[in-house]
Amino acid sequence: MKFFKSTSEPVYSKEAIAARVGELAASIEADYGGKQLVLVGVLTGSFIFLADLARELSLDCEIDFIRVESYGEGLVTSGAPRITTLTKLDLTGKEVLVVDEIVDTGLTLRALVDHLSQSGAASVKVAALVDKKTHRRVDVTVDYTGFEIEDGFLVGYGLDAAEKRRNLPAIYLLSDR
Ligand code: IMP
Ligand code: MG
Numbered sequence: 001m002k003f004f005k006s007t008s009e010p011v012y013s014k015e016a017i018a019a020r021v022g023e024l025a026a027s028i029e030a031d032y033g034g035k036q037l038v039l040v041g042v043l044t045g046s047f048i049f050l051a052d053l054a055r056e057l058s059l060d061c062e063i064d065f066i067r068v069e070s071y072g073e074g075l076v077t078s079g080a081p082r083i084t085t086l087t088k089l090d091l092t093g094k095e096v097l098v099v100d101e102i103v104d105t106g107l108t109l110r111a112l113v114d115h116l117s118q119s120g121a122a123s124v125k126v127a128a129l130v131d132k133k134t135h136r137r138v139d140v141t142v143d144y145t146g147f148e149i150e151d152g153f154l155v156g157y158g159l160d161a162a163e164k165r166r167n168l169p170a171i172y173l174l175s176d177r
Pocket of ligand 1 (some may be wrong): 042045084101102103104106107111152153154155159161
């Protein structure tokens, strides 16, 4: 890809991501067997993770999306996430699993979990591919975590920098080179 040096090594390779997504799916399956699971992807960044995770799950599930905006075009959260697109499905009595690609301050997930908890769902849990745990500003439980990272702005596999680079097949550190 022209916009990214081919010599750059990914932080998480395609293979490492696929293996970890498979493991997460196995844990989710073990926990939700026989229940009415709804995967709620957080737009836009979760679209690839959700697509891969859903195809690894051999249980009946419904899929929906929700949109939260807090970054605009910048790299730093505005601190005030707004839910701008609601789920279409009725979540009453359902087990909801929020699927997000990365958790940073936790502000986005906190707003989402609070909102979804008022939707009549039987339970609301969270799966996140990457967790920047040390950046947390508000408390939020991530029930299924793919990878933990200390620092750095990541792109690829759904993760963007100002809406670009989501389509990289692995996860890289953002670089200006
Ligand atoms: P939080 O509200 O600070 O936890 O931010 C969560 C959201 O910020 C994520 O769902 C991403 O959309 C975005 N975000 C946080 N860190 C990164 C990153 O390293 N790369 C790309 N997007 C990020
Ligand atoms: Mg996101």
